[in-house]
Amino acid sequence: MSEPLLDVRDLKVHYPVRTGGFLHGAYTPLKALDGVSFDLKAGETLGIVGESGCGKSTLGRAVLQLLPATSGAVAWLGRNLTELDTKGLKAAREHMQIVFQDPLASLDPRMTAGDIIAEPLRNFRGSLSNTEIKAKVKDMMARVGLHPAMVNRYPHEFSGGQCQRIGIARAMILGPKLVVCDEPVSALDVSIRAQVVNLLMELQRAMNLTMIFISHDLSIVRHISHRVMVLYLGKTMEIASRDALYAAPRHPYTQALLAAVPVPDPVKARARAKIVLTGELPSPLNPPSGCVFRTRCPRATSLCAEVEPPREGPDAGHDVWCHHWRAPTLAP
Amino acid sequence: MALLDIQNLTVKFATQDGEVSAVSDVSLHVNKGECLGIVGESGSGKSQTFMAAMGLLAGNGKASGSVRFGDTELLTANERTLNTIRGNKLAMVFQDPMTSLTPHMRVGRQLTEVLQRHRGLDNAAARAAAIAMLARVQVPEPERRFQMYPHELSGGLRQRVVLAMGLLCGPELVIADEPTTALDVTVQALVLELIRELKDTQGTSFVLITHDLGVVAGLADRVAVMYAGRIVESGTVDEIFAAPKHPYTKGLLACTPRLDDPPTVLLETIPGQPPNLQNLPTGCSFHPRCVSAFEPCPVKRPLLVPAGNTLNACFLNHMQAAS
Known part of the structure; x- marks a missing residue:
């Protein structure tokens, strides 16, 4: 077994929010991320799923130190990123990149595609000549499926799918070790989405990338990930290998999520059992006691309100945070 | 009798670069108590078809053809008539809440x-x-x-x-434009369940405009697939999902990863990108991206005619159905 490339321990991101009055209210911590741990080996893709407000984007950004962590450790090749100074962090960032959700908004409209893709090279490979940079940029463009002749065009001249390819080229040009993809295909049309997913998977294999793939789309996460983590209200509900999580989910929330994904087959869609979650997502300012999911959980008991579920699970590598994970699955 | 009957609807927008056809010669109908799914990618004209039907086109848009709701012709109706129908018997639910x-x-x-x-x-x-x-x-x-x-x-x-x-107001027909796209899956399930219940208990008709094939499969009775402003295939959901005939419908279904299939190494894809409406390919608009394109495709436009069990606009399907 190889050493983990990335080891995240008990990562918390809390925002102080003034509640009550404008001047006299007290600060309450908004727990966007509350004690998440996982590790990642080289060449592994971790899918992170959950609904809006579960902390999945916060997690991606906190891992890259784009957001300050309140506590916890992000060990990158044995060094704790949360303790590095600006200079050390900049050096580490050479190997860590991010692909954002909104393909157009994440590109500077006043820079050409070529300049956007070349920017990481100019930041980190100062010794390269302009000719070398140009050659590398054109190389990368061809690799992500962009015509190198489009190097001098501006982002608005590209379609959404092409803009996302530019974003991917920018993330990949330094040959990073870790790439965080934050909903990279959510804004794309169905036929373009498949192309970009394939591109990411090809690059991942060819460059032996470690990837954190954040998405609310459970079908795509299943397709692209080796392991999958389910978040709810800033906490991990379940983490397991892709096959275990999708074939035998143990957490009621995972089961409900999977049952809610529409299947493009009318016969199966009519026959499928439905688990309808009642109630609303609780406010992260005032999360439920015990298990955060209990207010919407069909299995909740008084124990769930009193005791926060410990980490347990059926196998090594399959962890569930639920008191009732041994109970039969809610739906097929 | 159809509740909503759209015949040869064409929607054009006057732009700085000339006239653009967002919807071309679209005919469809919705029966009472039925849910019609409209599937297509951005720019396929799926929303504009119904914006035109509701009289809600942008100022530079012009609709021609016919849209009948019950006994009323909506395209020529004045604001006053429209206002007694819209929000009352005919409602629209927009995407962005x-x-x-x-x-x-x-x-x-x-x-x-x-x-x-x-x-x-x-x-x-x-x-x-x-x-x-x-x-x-x-x-x-x-x-x-x-x-x-x-x-x-x-x-x-x-x-x-x-x-x-x-x-x-207890409408007879609700046009829902991507009603669940902005929602999380568990909330989406709730809203879809609600639509199903209304359809079954109140006999309300629905038009469900979406890019999500899964949503259509679970809810619609019939489905029309649109590409570049035209319907390329339509039929009952069972026929379309069990045996899609048009290469675009086939491609869309194949490139959607689904939870009920074992994961594959790479997804199927439709090569290329959706066409620019200002500069549509000749003949069949889909032919540059089509894996089955042959001689007539770039030359002539295939008509939407019955081929097999569905209506289909593809020369290959027409040939196969004839032989």
């Missing part, structure tokens, strides 16, 4: 306004009916939400408020 609610008006007022306008109810009766409808669409604590402003509600709640607004 934030922008389709007025931010400075309480949710309650926005709901009661509809009832007072169309049904002439007094304040108390309108309030009671609006709160009952909020409860019906599963808004928790409807009395409290009634007093709130849109920004105080979550996206899922706002979408349910917009849906409640559409349903207030």
